Amino acid sequence: MLGLDRLGGFVRDLPGEVAELGDRLVDRHLRLAVTGLRRSGKTVFTTALVHHLLDGHDLAFVGAVHEGRYRGARLLPVRGPAFPYATFHRTLMADRPTWPDATDRLTVLKLELRFRTTGLVQRLMAPNGSLILEIIDYPGEWLLDLPLLEMDYPTFSETAAQRDRVEPRAAVAGEWRAALAGLSPTTTPAELVEVYRRYLGRVQNELGLSLVQPGRLVTAGADPATGFAPLPDAAPAELRRAMAARFETYKRQVVEPFYTDHFSRFDRQIVLVDLFHTLNRGRAHFADSRDALETILESFRYGTNSLLARLFRPSIEKLLFAxxxxxxxxxxxxxxxxxxxxLMIAPARRKARFAGLETDVLALAALRATDTVRTEHQGQLLSCVRGRLADEGRETVLFPGEIPGDLPDDEDWRSGRFRFRDFEPRRLEPGVKGQHLRLDQAIEFLIGDKLR
Ligand SMILES: Nc1nc2c(ncn2[C@@H]2O[C@H](COP(=O)(O)OP(=O)(O)OP(=O)(O)O)[C@@H](O)[C@H]2O)c(=O)[nH]1
Ligand SMILES: [Mg+2]
Structure with a gap:
């Protein structure tokens, strides 16, 4: 099924694809999947990446930059909506900079990087290398739809019902449970989807949980006409048939194109994880994020990038967890x-490694909003951060708390010790150093070998 659709995709975009395949043959086209749950930092990462790659400033860990071979980059036009780099950049350069809004549509970024090649033969044959880097930006919720591709409607219904029955979800599921209890032959799929949409909205906004399916039902501009909801076996047969048909249509018309056009053909991947939000929300949230991440990672095909596979279905060869x-x-x-x-991603990493991927883990800040300062408090030296708090809008120095080096234990959760605060962005300035933390290490791991 997917194979056929993928072929359909190729036929649709033939001229563009042919040009792209040419690039791929000489290995100059690289697709980077920037993945992560909602609000994990994908859009900020992509914006900061472009900001630094345009002229290669403050990227000491990128080999080509360090060796003086990097020549810079330029944005290329794309088919379809382009990643609004200029808009995000402008708001981050403003006197009072602001973070980009949550993403509500898919956009594409194409960046051409130029560098001097290394190696005698290459220097003689092609002294100036160029790499086209392609990234897409999309709402994090959409990723949670990918696992639906491997499910049928009864499996989805059963999995969702199990999730919805237990705390913390059960606490906000009252209206949804009542709707299920009141099912009758006259109940329409549209009414039910609307109630399920309200319930998922609560799961996301009131409980702050990540695992929400169908993901598109909760993003801005969602169309309940294309949504669906889980139903028990005992639901009226006609209703269940109609809902199952919606489920299949959604998979075919919404999820499959997203997967085949964008996620089945990546070469490298970065998975961004916001551990602060997860720790702040407590034990159930932590477990939910881990499940959501694992669920997503199951959807990617990890494997060796053979030449044939590269032409038709490149699989991811390097995976960075950040x-x-x-x-x-x-x-x-x-x-x-x-x-x-x-610790959190150990099972997923193990699978990826087994499939032959090179993996790494690091802690980064794509756009650094604080400095570390040491202050003395009651005779003790404390490592604090200085930045402008998002909810108070004032510059302050605070002790943000500590991160456990191990999975949090009962006492950690009970003590309420995790209260990490959000900060406003710092003004992004051209040529200024220290505006990120380890973004250059991430770039070197992900694309450094293609800049030689
Ligand atoms: N301090 C700090 N905050 C960051 C950084 N990156 C992201 N953030 C915060 O995280 C929020 C979400 O970042 P986004 O890049 O918009 O997240 P996203 O993954 O694109 O989210 P969706 O579009 O909803 O999927 C921002 O509004 C910031 O508050 C960073 O490097 N440092
Ligand atoms: Mg975004």
Whole structure:
């Protein structure tokens, strides 16, 4: 099914694809999947990446930059809506900069990077290398639809019902449970989808949980006409048939094109994880985020990038897990942040490694909003952060708390010790150093080998 659709995709876009395949043959076209749950930092990462790659400033860990071979980059036109880099950049350069809004549609970014090649033969044959880097930006919720491709409607219904029955979800499921209890032969799928949409909205906004399916039902501009909801076996047969048909249509018309056009053909992947939000919300949220991440990662095909596979279905060959927004805590906490992420994604990483992928883990801040400062408090030296708090809008120095180096235990959850705060962005300035944390290490891992 997917194979046929993919072929359909190729036929639709033939001229563009042919040109692109030419690039791929000489390995000059690289698709980078920037993945992560909603609000994990995808849009900010992509914006900061472009900002720094345009002239290669403050990227000491990128080999080509360090060796003086990097020549810069330029944005290329794309088919379809382009990633609004200029708009995001302008708002981040303003006197009072603001973060980009949550993403509500898919956009594409194409960046051409130029560099001097290394190696005798290459220097003689093609002294100036060029790499086309392609990234898409999309609402994080959409990723949670990918696993639906491997499910049928009864499986989805059963999985969702199990989730909806237990706390913390059960606490906000009252209206949805009542709707299920009152099912009758006259109940329409549209009414039910609307109630389920309200319930998922509560799961997301009141409980702050990530695992929400169908993901598009809760994003801005969602069309309940294309949505569906889980139904028990005992629901009226006609209703269940109609809902199952909606489920299949959604998969075919919404999820499959997203997967085949964008996610089945990536070469490299970064998975951004916001551990601060997850820790702040408590144990259930932490477990939910881990499930959501694992669910998503199951959808990617990890495997070796053979030449044939590269032409028709390149699989991901390098995978980077990154704890985003590392500037929420002082620098001495970054090792623990990395370690906690390692523990959280261990099963997914193991699978990826087994499939032959090169993987790495790091803590980064794509756009650093704080500095680490040391202050003395009652005779003790404390590592604090200084930044402008998002909810108070004032510059302050605070002790943000510590990150456990291990998975949090009962006492950690009970004590309410995790209260990490959000910060306003700092003004992005051209040529200024220190506006990120380890963004250059991420770039080197993800594309450094293609800049030689
Ligand atoms: N301090 C700090 N905050 C960050 C950083 N990156 C992202 N944030 C915060 O995280 C929020 C979400 O970042 P986005 O890049 O919009 O997240 P996203 O993954 O694109 O979210 P969706 O579009 O909803 O899927 C921002 O509004 C900031 O508050 C960072 O490097 N440092
Ligand atoms: Mg976004």
């Amino acid at each position: 704890a985003s927004k590392a500037d929420h805590v002082a620098a001495n906490q970054h090792a623990n942040l990395k370690q906690l992420l390692e």
